[in-house]
Amino acid sequence: MEYSGADNLDARDESLRMVSAVPVGNEPVSDEELRPHVLEGFIGQPRLKAQLQLFLDAARKRDVAPDHILMAGPPGLGKTTLAMIVANELGVPIRVTSGPAIQHAGDLASILSSLDVGEVLFIDEIHRLPRAAEELLYIAMEDFRVDVMVGKGPGASSIPLTLPRFTVIGATTREGMLPSPLRARFGFTAHLDFYPHEELEKLIERSASVLGLPLEDQAARQLSLRSRGTPRIANRLLRRVRDWAIVHDLDSVGADDVKDALALYQIDSEGLDRLDIAVLNAIVRQFNGGPVGLNNLSAMVGEEAETVETVCEPYLVREGFLIRTPKGRLATAKAWEHLGLKPDDGTPDDVSKLF
Numbered sequence: 001m002e003y004s005g006a007d008n009l010d011a012r013d014e015s016l017r018m019v020s021a022v023p024v025g026n027e028p029v030s031d032e033e034l035r036p037h038v039l040e041g042f043i044g045q046p047r048l049k050a051q052l053q054l055f056l057d058a059a060r061k062r063d064v065a066p067d068h069i070l071m072a073g074p075p076g077l078g079k080t081t082l083a084m085i086v087a088n089e090l091g092v093p094i095r096v097t098s099g100p101a102i103q104h105a106g107d108l109a110s111i112l113s114s115l116d117v118g119e120v121l122f123i124d125e126i127h128r129l130p131r132a133a134e135e136l137l138y139i140a141m142e143d144f145r146v147d148v149m150v151g152k153g154p155g156a157s158s159i160p161l162t163l164p165r166f167t168v169i170g171a172t173t174r175e176g177m178l179p180s181p182l183r184a185r186f187g188f189t190a191h192l193d194f195y196p197h198e199e200l201e202k203l204i205e206r207s208a209s210v211l212g213l214p215l216e217d218q219a220a221r222q223l224s225l226r227s228r229g230t231p232r233i234a235n236r237l238l239r240r241v242r243d244w245a246i247v248h249d250l251d252s253v254g255a256d257d258v259k260d261a262l263a264l265y266q267i268d269s270e271g272l273d274r275l276d277i278a279v280l281n282a283i284v285r286q287f288n289g290g291p292v293g294l295n296n297l298s299a300m301v302g303e304e305a306e307t308v309e310t311v312c313e314p315y316l317v318r319e320g321f322l323i324r325t326p327k328g329r330l331a332t333a334k335a336w337e338h339l340g341l342k343p344d345d346g347t348p349d350d351v352s353k354l355f
């Protein structure tokens with residue numbers, strides 16, 4: 001399974017968007033306070049939770065480090081959170097690294113050779129490990145051994161070092177990019193999916209209570225509809241709503257407060273932002289619904305083709321606003337309707353009414 005563009009997101013473009021699924025600014029820090037620490041606190045994904053629960057219970061009963069786990073799915077859906085929960089539930093420490101942070105096989109060898117028994121090694125973006133590190137990881141995962149090179153040049157030799165049993169948790173937004181020998185070394189693959197509105201609503205209620213923000217049910221509902229199925233976006237929007245509540249001295253936050261606060265950031269009722277609307281508007285207005293080629297489209301909205309393709313389109317396609325065809329992009333009836341138009345209307349309404 002591959003998630004279009006999820007990994008190619010240009011941080012520069014993404015950081016300008018409130019609806020980015022990757023962390024922006026100091027979010028890695030503020031994400032921490034909202035992370036659940038036990039499986040029970042992890043909202044939604046019921047099947048996956050049941051699978052993990054069984055997996056953890058069995059490991060605890062057998063009293064051994066469990067098999068290696070792969071977490072696969074788009075950014076912002078809880079892969080890192082689950083890895084931390086697994087370590088916490090097992091009562092073992094967790095070491096965190098990522099594919100791009102490991103530049104040489106030696107970097108990985110030194111992490112592996114310092115692991116304690118039972119420790120969890122979390123490797124984010126595991127599909128971006130350099131090839132040599134990947135090969136070292138195969139052996140370490142299978143045989144709990146790492147070959148350490150001693151000396152240089154023709155006199156160099158490798159000394160096998162036995163490792164304690166540990167658990168690798170790999171996270172990837174591009175499962176399809178993982179070589180099959182690596183994939184085969186994971187005993188369990190957790191597939192994370194976008195969250196339905198009802199689950200996001202619960203997640204938002206939980207986060208609001210952690211932040212001490214009195215949020216009415218309808219307010220949580222309105223936030224969930226704008227969060228693009230993604231907990232990270234839900235939590236970010238919630239923090240902006242909290243700003244609004246603080247500045248306006250609100251005792252409780254209602255649906256209209258959410259609408260007003262997010263309209264300020266130009267996020268509409270379906271979670272579309274200015275760029276999404278610009279894309280739909282260009283297809284509908286300039287090209288009468290399409291088909292229109294990516295380059296023409298990106299020129300119309302003044303964005304790089306890659307940004308339109310990887311940052312904007314996946315959500316528009318997923319939500320049925322846009323179709324990619326061999327001849328170009330087509331706006332669906334839902335897109336026309338969302339802009340307040342019918343296909344034969346000609347001129348669209350004022351789009352500022354959407355926010």
Ligand code: ADP
Pocket residue numbers: 030031032034035036041042043044074075076077078079080081082171203231232235
């Ligand atoms: P990923 O590693 O998939 O990019 P994270 O695990 O970092 O995503 O999650 C992003 C944010 O969303 C974190 O603040 C986390 O607390 C929150 N989050 C994600 N999934 C859930 C969930 N199922 N329940 C509660 N909070 C969640």
